[in-house]
Amino acid sequence: MKHENPKTSREYPHGKSGFLEHLSDSNLYSSLFSSTSSSRSNFLPYTLCDQLRDAYGTLSLIDPRMDVFCNVYLDDQAYSGVLEGIITDVQSLYSEIQKLQTPSHEECRRLLSLCHFLQHLLPRLASACDKLALSCYRKIRKDTAAAILLRALAGRSETLERCKLGMEQVCVILSGLSQELRHACVAWPYMCRDLIATAHRKCTSLHQQLGSALTKPASEEVCLLVTDCTHYSQHCDDKTRALCKRLGTACMNSGYLSQSFLDDMLFVGEEEAKGVFNDVFDRYGVFIGTPPPTKRNSWDPSLSLLIQDEKLDPTAGSCYLITEECMFSSSDPFLVPLCTNGHGNAIAKDACSGYPARLTGIPGGYLDELTKVLSEFESVGLNFDALSAGIFPVGLTDDYCTRVQSLCYYYGGFGSEDLRHKCKKLESECYKKSYFSSTLKSILGSSYQQLSETSSNSESCVSLLTRKCKESTGLGFSAIYLCLHPLTTCNTLIENVLE
Secondary structure, eight states: OOOOOOOOGGGOTTOOOSTTTTSOHHHHHHTTBSSSOSOGGGBOHHHHHHHHHHHHSSGGGTOHHHHHHTTSOOOHHHHHHHHHHHHHHHHHHHHHHHHOSSOOHHHHHHHHHHHHHHGGGOHHHHHHHHHHHHHHHHHHHHHHHHHHHHHHHTTOOSSHHHHHHHHHHHHHHHTTSOHHHHHHHHTHHHHHHHHHHHHHHHHHHHHHHHHHHTTSOOOHHHHTHHHHHHHHGGGSOHHHHHHHHHHHHHHHHTTSSOHHHHHTOSOOOHHHHHHHHHHHHHHHOOOOOOOOOOSSOTTHHHHHHHHHHTTOOSSHHHHHHHHHHOTTGGGOTTTGGGSSSGGGOHHHHHHHHTHHHHHHOTTTSHHHHHHHHHHHHHHTTOOTTSOOSSSSOTTOOHHHHHHHHHHHHHHGGGSOHHHHHHHHHHHHHHHHHHHHHHHHHHHHGGGGGGHHHHTTOHHHHHHHHHHHHHHOOSOOHHHHHHHHOHHHHIIIIIHHHOO
């Protein structure tokens, strides 16, 4: 009997259908290979095909290409053709990542989505994707802090002096909400210069984008621009603010925004900042939690950040230098007690004399605590050098990631190379966890909360996930990846989503 070769999407009489309709052939077929080697031993179609049949039943409900691919024999010529297309995509993605300087948030989202499909095929691509993910994660967190501060300053960014006065007011509320906000409030001269430049750049760009957006009908994509209006319009001229108002009204009338969203475009407090964190989680998969407060010596994180920024050694002398100048204290509420009584401040003297021991003391120092919490996590299953093949390592929680990442951010720079490596690896894995949690939320929608009921039952979990995948249209690449691996998703991710 003669077997037919798999058809490309262009050969289907009715075109592609199902939730894979926007996925290219090579990205779809990449899931069936373990590497780009020409050896057919790296071709693993039936494992995935069997899993998808178990989960979805009829493969044509997923995509006609899967139904054909899983039910025909792939001869050598067809195999080589499929592999050639995959290799082209792998090399193209690797080349694009290598050329990147400072990727935008949208570039990060697009490239990392492609990484999920292709990185397992080539070790150097996997390494490039890991570096890109960490760079994107840090940039999005830092940019989020800057956006919150710009929104909170509401037009007070014209000069360094006005920015400083504004930071003194808003940082009392905002500096404890994330390590990046605390860093920005501590280092206000650097931050204000960046904010002034950012406001000018964003206003110019925003005016141009609004002109284009207002020529189009309101849509989810067009109305995303209102978020930029929320963050930046108060720093722009009257014309740009008027355009923002027009777009906001159009988006509200079309049902893409609520009136409460438009009413909340001025000052930002703790509640509004956490709302921005939620938006960043939904849009980019970056979870930003509030670090637990330092119960004693609450100024230590700020001191550590300043000592590192000034490239000083973590000594009492460096601490004295910071507190004697006190130029940074006005915008950081945690440093105020060290700078209120001039050079003879007894609190500052005690704080600085004990700082080295609090940092490096064994037991109980910050670095000792950081070493222990990382070791504890290693002991429950995370191997920092050989991560599991699942979606992400089981055992990560948002609270754990927030607490340990803040310790790494404040104190990790003073630790050994091995400690810094573990902090980076943990940061990457926490991002992976939050990214896929956010993706799962985008698939399940209002059913997201059912995870708490299905997490201990893999069968019901897979049933819920696959039903939502089949019902969805226009899924992003990351969502498609989870839909193609429902059993792995349920086994390694869902049990971690709700703590």
